[in-house]
Amino acid sequence: MSQSRPQVKDKVLQVAGFQKEREMKGEPSKEELIHIYRVMLLTRLFDTKSLNMQRQGRIGFYVPCTGQEASQVGSAFALRRDDWTFPTYRDVGVALIRGASLRSLVAHLMGNSNDPMKGRQMPSHWGFRTINFASVASPIASHLPVAVGVAMAMKFKNEDKVVLAYHGDGATSSGDFHSAYNFAGVYKAPIVFICENNGWAISLPVQRQTASPTLSQKATAYGFEGVRVDGNDVLAVYRATAKAVDKARRGEGPTMIECLTYRLGPHSTSDDPTRYRSREEVEEWKRRDCIEIFRSFLKKEALLSDEEDSRIRKELEEELNSAIAEEEQAPRPAIESIFEDVYSSEPWNIREQFEEAKEDFSKRM
Amino acid sequence: MPTINLVQAVNQALREEMRRDERIVILGEDVGKDGGVFRATEGLYEEFGENRVIDTPLSESGIIGTAIGMAIYGLNPVPEIQFLDFIYPAFDQIVTNLAKLRYRSGGQYSCHLVVRAPYGGGIKGGHYHSQSSEAYFCHTAGLKVVIPATPYDTKGLLLSSIRDKDPVIFLEPKKIYRSVKEEVPEGEFTVPIGKAKLAREGSDVSIIAYGAMLHVALEAAETARKNGVDVEVLDLRTLIPLDIDAVLATVKKTGRVIIVHEAPKTGGFGAEIAALISEKAIEYLKGPIIRVAGYDTPFPYTLEEFYMPSVPRIMKAIDKLMQY
Ligand SMILES: Cc1ncc(C[n+]2csc(CCOP(=O)(O)OP(=O)(O)O)c2C)c(N)n1
Ligand SMILES: [Mg+2]
DSSP, rough: OOOOOOOOOOOOSSSSSSTSSSSOOOOOOOOHHHHHHHHHHHHHHHHHHHHHHHTTTTSSSOOOOOHHHHHHHHHHTSSOTSSEEEEOOOOOHHHHTTTTOOHHHHHHHHHTEEEEEEOSSTTTTOBBBBGTBEEEESTTTTHHHHHHHHHHHHHTTTTOOEEEEEEESSSGGHHHHHHHHHHHTTOSSEEEEEEEESETTTTTEEHHHHHSSOOOOOHHHHEEEEEEEEEEEEHHHHHHHHHHHHHHHHHOOOOEEEEEOOOOOOOOOOOOOOGGOHHHHHHHTTTTOOOHHHHHHHHTTTTHHHHHHHHHHHHHHHHHHHHHHHTTTTTOOOOGTTTSSSSOOOOOHHHHHHHHHHHHHHOOO | OEEEEEHHHHHHHHHHHHHOTTTTEEEEEOOOTOTTTTTTTHHHHHHHHHHEEEEEEEEEEHHHHHHHHHHHOOOOEEEEOOGHHHHHGHIIIIIIIIIIHHHHHTTSSSOEEEEEEOOOOOSSSGGGGGGOHHHHHHHHHTTTEEEOOSHHHHHHHHHHHHHHHSSSEEEGGGGGTTTTTEEOOOOOOOOOOTTOEEEOOOSSSSEETTTTTHHHHHHHHHHHHHOOOEEEEOOOEEEEOOOOOHHHHHHHSSSOOOEEEEEEEETTTTHHHHHHHHHHHGGGSSSSEEHHHHOOOOOTTHHHHHOOOHHHHHHHHHHHHHTO
């Protein structure tokens, strides 16, 4: 079974020209379009590099996002700085467009002493408080009720902030998905759910994940709007999200946006997708690569020249390489980091265990 | 006799028993076409088809809840939870229905099934691919908890678990899925639930361990031998029902006890063993019961080798006890 081709009204990039006549507020300026492109490209370069580093044993694990950059970057671009995101392990593009530094991402993958997670979490389990990018846990969909809670608190405090909560197609089967959607609907929480329907939940195709013809229709059951967009069309994703975010900000409640996209790479560095899906399917989606689509649009509109394109790529590669080189120098976290942050202050048992451990560690270092 | 590893032992037990008993169904995430993320169910989908090897939607409560229903209606389900760390969405089903059905219905209903889940650290899995949460299940009346440490016991105990009349939580030490190999007979044999195994005889100190920690304990025992200390190692194999006779026998023999598990120390199963020993055999003890366990913190990533009980940590405990 293959992921069905998107059936959406909201095509932007495949039709000629940038549809300025749409009633969207805040269309990206030329500079912003180039910025979006840069971040998408950076996400791709980061992804490729990280996969390679894992293969070379320089990092332990990685969850690639190649193919999904448009869904990630296009949606998060619609936010204000003070809004929040609840990402998944795969959302590198969200982190980058929100302004996460390359070094902090690399440090996390290496689990070194500069890692904001202090080397405690497996790679791809990000969390950056400075950019309101909530901390990731592996159990699928466990973040969704929490995201709704943050949105409810924003409403409680009479703020006009919005939460963007990301999840996959597989996540829609979990109990937490349903709890989250129901609470969001009941309390009209200022939240927008971005469902990155990439066709697969490890080896299970979306058609066997649910008997519903679409995922977006699940929102209807909870009393709010669900829309489908071409998730490989960064501007379509942006527009749908901007509209939903505005709606949430106005106090008109949640929206679910189902981005139809595709995971071009393996589920994670531990996965071998040739066991469960065909090469043809992957090739078909490669031809609809979201970065290629956006690049040809920018070129057609004379917003990006070939020279500028290669200059951008070179710049980004240099930035990335130097971030990696710097982070590879950093030592691993100090031993005491195992014992910190369990509680706000240290109980006797942890103190005692730390004292014992210190002795053992000094012998083993 | 072919030499196989632990994950192959799981696969062999499932395959052979599925051929013998057509009521057995496997259900879980990625268990079908993919053969399971650890390949424990490899080839079963091809042999038994999608009605008996069921790739489920991503919902652990759905997996365990429906497996309970199937069991009530006479099937013999062996659901897989991809990592023990992901069992919590099904915790309600396990504690509320699975563990209590026989008791709450006055024995009218029962639901026998085996929940298989890889558990434990040592694979660089961070917080959510490393936990050893066996104590939660041991604390719930009505569940049996089985943790094999060798390929032979894995096959024999899995077959016993599938044939048992009670729900079994069957935890597979994924750190040693591939690294521990031994000769295992093809065909039918069982290892009884509720029986520990003396993995090594000794007279000075007893180490009580299970799962991946058995092998660390054996290594420590070998190191201790070089220092002239004779260490006995008891592999529990089943936590519930605990082989109390075997525990008391080794305690009475050596009078010095170390319990090793990678789960956090506080409230871990070691505490239960220590309490039982002090209730039933305190007069035989020459020194304190020492637990070498995971720390009372979530499971770390970069520094996991320092978190897991290690040979040096066990050696320290042995040295301490030998002063008594
Ligand atoms: C509760 C839970 N069960 C199982 C897993 C193992 N697992 C990790 S990712 C995944 C599939 C997720 O699919 P989807 O929601 O579509 O997200 P994607 O990985 O495609 O981005 C599974 C089953 C998990 N992390 N959490
Ligand atoms: Mg998916």
